């Protein structure tokens with residue numbers, strides 16, 4: 001990842017690299033260099049601190065690519081909070097993206113302890129969020145976190161996403177306006193989940209892929225997604241990749257500083 005990061009730093013640009021007015025506005029007002037001290041974050045910050053200190057142990061059922069730092073299936077909450085949760089910076093970015101794009105139907109693959117889910121939930125309390133998690137005990141902690149913070153718009157679907165995603169998608173009456181893919185960090189499942197969600201994407205949908213340089217497989221999956229004919233604009237922020245389907249845009253792949 002170090003060499004991938006150096007390459008990213010060398011090729012990434014800022015707002016001067018953007019010709020699309022839509023992306024220019026999104027980048028300068030939502031993505032980069034935004035001072036963001038929203039009071040909505042205060043208790044989520046406190047919850048993160050609490051989880052980072054928690055000695056409570058749970059049994060992990062790992063249905064994904066696994067942890068690089070922990071091979072045991074009994075894990076402290078603090079270890080999960082440190083290694084699996086996306087840092088606050090991304091929670092805030094997702095909050096701002098949701099405030100700006102106003103998606104009604106949101107899905108998240110990979111709930112973990114639910115911290116990122118909570119930033120998304122806070123940004124649009126009347127949105128419906130379906131979050132998928134394979135580990136029952138992790139999902140239980142997420143549920144407790146949703147109750148503690150008064151989140152009412154999140155449904156957790158527990159089980160292997162290989163099975164639960166197609167089943168839950170079938171029951172969707174509306175499309176997907178916003179999807180965050182952060183579960184099984186391998187090529188085949190990432191591409192499969194992307195293709196299963198594609199028929200539900202509209203012109204205004206945003207898909208976000210996590211850890212696009214985590215492994216060669218994830219980088220290959222990112223290349224596949226960028227090249228897909230239905231995808232128009234992509235934005236590589238190194239840690240995550242944004243994918244848009246806006247037909248009015250010329251296909252272009254951006255690499256931007258975050």
Ligand SMILES: C[S@@+](CC[C@H](N)C(=O)[O-])C[C@H]1O[C@@H](n2cnc3c(N)ncnc32)[C@H](O)[C@@H]1O
Nearest residue numbers: 063064085086110112116133134160161183184
């Ligand atoms: C990196 S964590 C998600 C972090 C979370 N989105 C956040 O930002 O805080 C990945 C989660 O995906 C779950 N997962 C991985 N593969 C899965 C699968 N095939 N089915 C269901 N859940 C899976 C893991 O149990 C883990 O909790």
